[in-house]
Amino acid sequence: MKIFIEKNYTDLSKRVADIIESEMKEKSNLVLGLATGSTPIGTYEELIKRHKEEGLDFSKITTFNLDEYLGIPHDHVNSYHYFMEENFFKSINIDNDKINIPNGNPENVEEYCKAYDEKIENQGGIDVQILGIGENGHIAFNEPDDKLYLGTHVTDLTESTIKANSRFFDSIDDVPKKAITMGLGSIMKSKKILLLASGKNKANTIKKLLKDGVVSTHNPASLLLLHPDVTIILDEEAAEEYMK
Ligand code: PGA
Numbered sequence: 426m427k428i429f430i431e432k433n434y435t436d437l438s439k440r441v442a443d444i445i446e447s448e449m450k451e452k453s454n455l456v457l458g459l460a461t462g463s464t465p466i467g468t469y470e471e472l473i474k475r476h477k478e479e480g481l482d483f484s485k486i487t488t489f490n491l492d493e494y495l496g497i498p499h500d501h502v503n504s505y506h507y508f509m510e511e512n513f514f515k516s517i518n519i520d521n522d523k524i525n526i527p528n529g530n531p532e533n534v535e536e537y538c539k540a541y542d543e544k545i546e547n548q549g550g551i552d553v554q555i556l557g558i559g560e561n562g563h564i565a566f567n568e569p570d571d572k573l574y575l576g577t578h579v580t581d582l583t584e585s586t587i588k589a590n591s592r593f594f595d596s597i598d599d600v601p602k603k604a605i606t607m608g609l610g611s612i613m614k615s616k617k618i619l620l621l622a623s624g625k626n627k628a629n630t631i632k633k634l635l636k637d638g639v640v641s642t643h644n645p646a647s648l649l650l651l652h653p654d655v656t657i658i659l660d661e662e663a664a665e666e667y668m669k
Contacts, residue, residue: 427656428635430664434623437660438467441555441619444656445472446481448553448617454485456545458554458612459513460565461490461505464621465555469513476517483519487548489541490526491556491565491612494601495579497529503593504529527577527605534605538577542611554615558622560630561585562644566606569643575610579603609648618655620646622663631659632666 431437445468449455459465475481490505499506506526514524525544531537545551556564561583567573568583581603582590591597612618622631633644635657640647649655659667 426650429656429658430668431658431660434467434660437621437623437658438471440658441465441468441621442471442475444619445553445555446475449481449483449486452552453482454487456487456489456548456550456552458551458556458607458615459488459490459509460555460557461492461508462557464557464623466512468555468621473513473516483517485523486519487523488519488525489545489548489551489607492604492606493527493529495529495603495605497601499529503599527607529605531605534579538579538605541577541607545611545614551615553617553619554612556612556618556620556646556649558620558627558630558634558646559586560589560626562630562634562646564609564612564645564649566604567609567612567645569645571642573642573645573648574608576608577605577611578608579605609645613648613652615652616654618649618652620649620655620657621659622657623660625662625665627659627663628666631657631663632669635667 429440431440490509493505497504501507509526527541528537561569563586566580568586587600591600594600634646640650
């Protein structure tokens with residue numbers, strides 16, 4: 426496991442973009458696992474800048490997103506389809522046919538989830554997976570629980586996640602209560618994992634993850650500690666409690 430502690434969010438974003446850029450240069454048809462949330466936005470901005478200024482080429486890249494709210498239209502401002510389009514895809518030269526985001530309105534959820542995992546496998550698996558971390562240790566929408574699911578599945582969001590995500594909605598009542606998410610098994614199959622955390626509100630989460638020396642389904646991110654190639658990129662605020 427590698428840990429980078431960067432001075433601030435800008436440097437964190439540049440570090441993550443550096444790693445992705447170097448992987449893209451080694452493999453032009455890289456399979457990238459992408460995340461939504463506030464944390465990766467700076468990374469997407471940095472990659473867009475490198476595309477525009479240095480010609481970083483996304484034309485052969487395939488992407489798989491981690492999750493989507495269930496029952497939300499894809500053109501809804503809070504859907505993860507909309508988020509990805511606005512924050513990343515519309516500003517790079519990615520082939521739309523190579524973008525994969527879980528469908529929040531599938532006809533048959535079970536079949537759809539199975540097909541999503543199969544599609545990842547048929548692409549040879551995810552080469553580099555970007556992850557944020559919830560304050561409660563969740564990864565994608567794999568929430569702390571007695572057990573975690575391996576494959577893509579539908580899940581109930583916890584109160585803490587609904588509360589955290591309500592900042593993007595007009596009212597907390599508008600936050601969807603369910604989501605479709607890749608499972609920990611799908612995520613752990615990624616060849617390389619980049620876990621990002623920024624800001625004081627993640628400081629205790631990071632301390633728990635890196636100092637407890639425990640793996641638990643009640644802290645889903647802790648399972649990543651078993652992965653052979655995980656890099657954790659923090660800014661100083663997120664690293665504060667861990668460094669004490
Ligand atoms: P954030 O979300 O990047 O908006 O903090 C991370 C997460 O909940 O996984």
